[in-house]
Amino acid sequence: MENQDERRPRRTRRALIASVAGCAVLGGVLMLLPSGSTGTRAPAPAPEAQVLAAVTTGVPVALPDLAVLIGEREAHLRARPGDAESWAVLGAAYVEQGRRTADAGYYPKAEKALRRSLKTRDKGAGGNAAALDGMAALANARRDFRAARRWGEAALKADRKRWTAYPPLIDAYTGLGDHKAAKRTLDRLLELRSGPAVLARAAGVYRDLGRREDAAAALSDAAAGATAQAERAAYTERAGQLAWERGDLEVALRHFQEAVRLDPDQRAALAGQGRTLAALGRTTEALDAYRMALAKRPCPEYALELGELYESLGLAQAARVQYDSLRTRVRQAAAGGVDEELVLGRFEADHGDPKAAVRRLRAEWRRQPGIAVADARGWALHRAGEHEEALRYARIATDKVRGGGVRSAPYAFHLGMIERELKLSGPARRHLQEALRINPYFSPVRVPVAKEALAALGEPPAVQPRGLS
Missing domain, CATH: 1.25.40.10 (Tetratricopeptide repeat domain)
Structure with a gap:
């Protein structure tokens, strides 16, 4: 189905997405109806259809739109609790909300919704691959890569031509250190699908393989091809990360600033600004950027970075405040099933108890x-x-x-x-x-x-x- 869809003109796909606005999407891939050429320009997709399509295909979504979708699905399911497809959509939306806000409290809700979807319809055509995809994405968000691999492989078993099953598997294999499997999975994905979301996924694999130029080119193409601002912002932020990793400060800062302009809720880009501004010696601006990032996305990683910036400035007390905050956030994440042992081990090694770090990381x-x-x-x-x-x-x-x-x-x-x-x-x-x-x-x-x-x-x-x- 996907191969045929990929050959259709983009304007036809958009028109068809608009025609199914408000409907649940099976398996995270829009099942498009065939249409003939009318010679007329297709209308732009309705916002509801854009958000629905993005959530069910793992594409970044603006937080306000995500909140609207969650509210609509919750209301729908109160009236129709037997709708397995909507339970899968709601679960995927909770995962994205938790990931974007670093609020692990969304993950138990996501798991409940996705398991409800599986229980409501776990047999038949596709084997409810949408919920299996969602469970794989949830496991990745929790840094449980073995579980993500199991769920992702189950989704592929249910439907090997389903392109949305491949990105969570790539993340899982990468988290487990199996880069050859990640590359093989990417190659299969590229045979099935093209477009910005796939290019962005390819960029991550290329980066891990040391192919920086290929990664940067893929992200540039992904950002250029993205239609929604939140999606373009996410890919631009990743381009900023690549530039930062190679020490290209001015380019990195431009990418991070553009990402925030496109999507003010792009907190990863704000943290990137903090990192880059500190390296440029613009310390006050760097501190402000980090504080803003932490206010809306309280990642332990950001707290560690800000604490180390304070430490480099000789502000030991301010650094300790951030380190205490890191511990608190790790405990909160653990309550939502998130494994933050990596960042906690890194913190303990340099700022706490190295022997405890060894035990954790072992x-x-x-x-x-x-x-x-x-x-x-x-x-x-x-x-x-x-x-x-x-x-x-x-x-x-x-x-x-x-x-x-x-x-x-x-x-x-x-x-x-x-x-x-x-x-x-x-x-x-x-x-x-x-x-x-x-x-x-x-x-x-x-x-x-x-x-x-x-x-x-x-x-x-x-x-x-x-x-x-």
């Missing part, structure tokens, strides 16, 4: 051995004084085969510092230089440490030409 590695966990575990082991074991995990995080090839300044920094502790001066010098080459501004507290370590290592010993005594 357990996290057993659950989901992704490269971010490998890096964090290696660093925690180093901070706890277990340098030999630390080196093993730091190498996993930076290995092109196991790690996927992502070019990360923090990962290279961690590896270099561990090698320095082990008296591996040559590799340590090389990796610390690499960290600063990838992004000279990657952390307000770690960049000075990297520079100091490099200075202590000194220049490499001169190589005497062969044959000279």
Whole structure:
């Protein structure tokens, strides 16, 4: 069905989406009716249809529109509680609301709605693939990548031609460190579907494989092709992240500012502004941006970044306030079923109890051995004084085969510092230089440490030409 739909003109698809506004969408893919060419311009899709289509296909949605859809579905289901399709739509909307606001309280509601959908209709054509997709997306939002893989594979088993089943599986495989499976899944997705949402998903895979130029080009095309402002803002924010990771501050800031202009609720872009403005020395603006991001999207990650910025400014008390806030937010997230052990382990390694960080990250590695966990575990082991074991995990995080090839300044920094502790001066010098080459501004507290370590290592010993005594 999707292959035929993809060949239809975009204006025809939009007209057909408008014609089914307000109806539930099976399986997250709009089942379009055939139409002939009339020679007339198709009308723009109704806002209700746009939001419905976006939510059920995993496309970013403006928060006010999302709230309206949730209210409409809740009212509909009070009158028609047996509507399995609407339960799936509501569950997917709750997942997106929780993800956008960092409010884990939406996730139990999402699970309840999605399981209600599965219970109401779990047999027949498609096997309720829409609810299976939703459960995979929910598991990813909770950082339960093994569960996401199970639900995603069940959705594919129900309908292999259903393109919306593939993106959650890509996220799950990535979270588990299986980059080859992620790439294979992307290749299948690209055979089934094109368009901005697929390009944005491809960009994430390319980034993890170290193909930065391909990732940037895919995001540029995704943003250009997006029709809704919230969608374009999300892809522009990701382009800003790519620019930040390579240390291109002015480009990153332009992307982040444009994302906020397009969607004022794009809090990830505000946090990105904070990160970039701090690197540019515009400290007051950076603090304001972080505070605004945390006010509407209280991510533990943002609290950690803001705390470290305060720390770099010598404001220890303000940093402690953010670190206490981080712990509170991790506990709140856990109440909604979200696994925040990674960020908590990273925090403990540098600002708390490194041995506790090792215990947390050892357990996290057993659950989901992704490269971010490998890096964090290696660093925690180093901070706890277990340098030999630390080196093993730091190498996993930076290995092109196991790690996927992502070019990360923090990962290279961690590896270099561990090698320095082990008296591996040559590799340590090389990796610390690499960290600063990838992004000279990657952390307000770690960049000075990297520079100091490099200075202590000194220049490499001169190589005497062969044959000279």
